[in-house]
Amino acid sequence: MNELPDRHVDETLPVDTATMSQLPALARCLDQLASLVDVPTEPCRQLRERITANVFNLVVLGEFKRGKTTLVNALIGADLLPVGVVPLTSIITLLEYGDAPAARVIYRRGAEEDIAPERLWEYVTEKGNPANAKDVLEVRVRYPSALLQDGVRLVDTPGIGSIHQHNTDVTYQFLPNADAVLFVLSVEQPLGRAELDFLQEARAYAGKIFVVLNKADLQSAAELEESATFTTKILNEVLGTAVRVYVVSARDAIDVRWQGDTGKLEQSQMPAFTQALSRFLMEEKGDALVRSVGGGARRLLTQARVTGDLSLKSLRTPLDELRVKIEAFEHKQREVLVARDEYLLLLDHEIARLYDQHLVADIGAFEVRLRGDIDALLMQHFKTVRALPSRQLQTELQRYAVAEVRQAYDNWRPAEEAKVNEGFDAICRRFAARVDQVVDELLRFASDLFDVPYDAVQAESHWSTVSRFYYKFWDVQVGLQIIVSSLLLALPKVIGDRFILREARKRAEDYVIVQAGQVRDDLARRLDHGRRTFKDALLERLDATLAQIGAAVRKGIVASESGAATFAVREQEIIAQQRALDMIDRELTEIFARVDRS
Numbered sequence: 001m002n003e004l005p006d007r008h009v010d011e012t013l014p015v016d017t018a019t020m021s022q023l024p025a026l027a028r029c030l031d032q033l034a035s036l037v038d039v040p041t042e043p044c045r046q047l048r049e050r051i052t053a054n055v056f057n058l059v060v061l062g063e064f065k066r067g068k069t070t071l072v073n074a075l076i077g078a079d080l081l082p083v084g085v086v087p088l089t090s091i092i093t094l095l096e097y098g099d100a101p102a103a104r105v106i107y108r109r110g111a112e113e114d115i116a117p118e119r120l121w122e123y124v125t126e127k128g129n130p131a132n133a134k135d136v137l138e139v140r141v142r143y144p145s146a147l148l149q150d151g152v153r154l155v156d157t158p159g160i161g162s163i164h165q166h167n168t169d170v171t172y173q174f175l176p177n178a179d180a181v182l183f184v185l186s187v188e189q190p191l192g193r194a195e196l197d198f199l200q201e202a203r204a205y206a207g208k209i210f211v212v213l214n215k216a217d218l219q220s221a222a223e224l225e226e227s228a229t230f231t232t233k234i235l236n237e238v239l240g241t242a243v244r245v246y247v248v249s250a251r252d253a254i255d256v257r258w259q260g261d262t263g264k265l266e267q268s269q270m271p272a273f274t275q276a277l278s279r280f281l282m283e284e285k286g287d288a289l290v291r292s293v294g295g296g297a298r299r300l301l302t303q304a305r306v307t308g309d310l311s312l313k314s315l316r317t318p319l320d321e322l323r324v325k326i327e328a329f330e331h332k333q334r335e336v337l338v339a340r341d342e343y344l345l346l347l348d349h350e351i352a353r354l355y356d357q358h359l360v361a362d363i364g365a366f367e368v369r370l371r372g373d374i375d376a377l378l379m380q381h382f383k384t385v386r387a388l389p390s391r392q393l394q395t396e397l398q399r400y401a402v403a404e405v406r407q408a409y410d411n412w413r414p415a416e417e418a419k420v421n422e423g424f425d426a427i428c429r430r431f432a433a434r435v436d437q438v439v440d441e442l443l444r445f446a447s448d449l450f451d452v453p454y455d456a457v458q459a460e461s462h463w464s465t466v467s468r469f470y471y472k473f474w475d476v477q478v479g480l481q482i483i484v485s486s487l488l489l490a491l492p493k494v495i496g497d498r499f500i501l502r503e504a505r506k507r508a509e510d511y512v513i514v515q516a517g518q519v520r521d522d523l524a525r526r527l528d529h530g531r532r533t534f535k536d537a538l539l540e541r542l543d544a545t546l547a548q549i550g551a552a553v554r555k556g557i558v559a560s561e562s563g564a565a566t567f568a569v570r571e572q573e574i575i576a577q578q579r580a581l582d583m584i585d586r587e588l589t590e591i592f593a594r595v596d597r598s
Contacts, residue, residue: 029584032584038311039304043296055153056179056281058281059155064158066214075145075147081093081156091124091139092158092174095141095148095156098142098144106137107136146278147274150281180208182210183209183212184214185212187247191234210276211244213231213245213248248269249270294592298588301585302454307548309452310452310552312578315567315574317450322557344538347538354423371509375509377400378508379505381397381400394503394504401507401508435542438542446549446553
């Protein structure tokens, strides 16, 4: 790895924006909210976590040999990732911010290994890791680049359309994780149908797409203008929207930095592109995060203010009238608890349907298809190795079948995992929103009962998904033991080999079936764990909120039973908290105003 001199690409990036600078202020508001008595701490923690664990996947996509990896190196300002003259990148490489360069290899079966950045080529290239023989899931690289600050993660993907089909598969499987895309084209070749199809698929996942026409150093100014005009025209027609194409030379942007030639750097047109990219990352990305988390904070604040108003009204309401109101409230609360139990039953039903209609069906269809595929592959492989002695033949057929079945499941699992995660999270978000509706309903009823104003604040329901559903392919030892008896060996080879092939085909089919069963059982167990974890979180949050509302409504009776001195103390505590809420509200209003002006 070669680091560039002091003049490197990061100089072109703006230092900060008004939007991103609001995140620390927003975090302070959440901390202040969490410290107040009438605010549930768990929702505050979850919103706070979204700020501290903010991750934004900026994914670099395109066909092989378009200069994607060179562009990544130019953006971060270092010859960090390996480049070459043949299709290189074969593994997803994620670049994150770090104080010093570092790299970690994550294997499919869960093991992790720290390596020197100089050894990246051994794991992420076809030369160092042909057909991913080392069974790598992804490689994570840390580097002190300004572009990678504030949770931005730059993702280098294998090129589509090369002779290595597994590279294309890996890239397609990562698409659902893309928050924004850098789609790299090259002046060397006209925009092709395959690239247009891939771009349309990427657009279905990413909220923002930057199109880069790379290798500008290979054409004259007139040729570049013609290439850019043609590419822009085709993209506008196919995508049905105006597309800006950035013409750059990533290679020049790196080379001229060593020479300190700022004039030639401008000719590479990288500064203009990196400024546009950085502006999006620092402003639009931050704007969305601030508004989303700020909306959640405002909802919690509004609920806390209403709870405080209810407490004051309860304290100041005559005892006989208060008892009547509390009786009406408790009746409503019982209705809400019944609705809560119905929601939980519906949650169980939805997740069971996810398992039955999607997971079981998907596994069944994959099993049937794989049985046919493996049988055909085994038959074909038999033709190429049938000259081996019988014992070697049966060993080779066993090895081949096991390897093909394992590879098939490993290739199938990531896309299925992403599909199940998406379905499970969608269910959780839907029921989290229902919980918010239940809370709003009870707050509105209590507000009407005590003549306290309440306007529900609509915000996204965010829940921590650390325990969300996932699964891995469990490597169960199911041997393809083809017993070669002395009698079989005594048969003419052409006859004995037929028996060996028949047994190998049967065992291969059994192996596919057993593995499908293992995956199905693992899915059921993990999905049930996710369901129970989410239900526990759902109940904890809802019950805590209901208890706080109930305590606020009953505060007058508690104070009356405690005496006048306690009454006065509690009244002052509530008033002080309402003042604190007013201060937080003003700060949130200023945060939103600063975002609007930025």
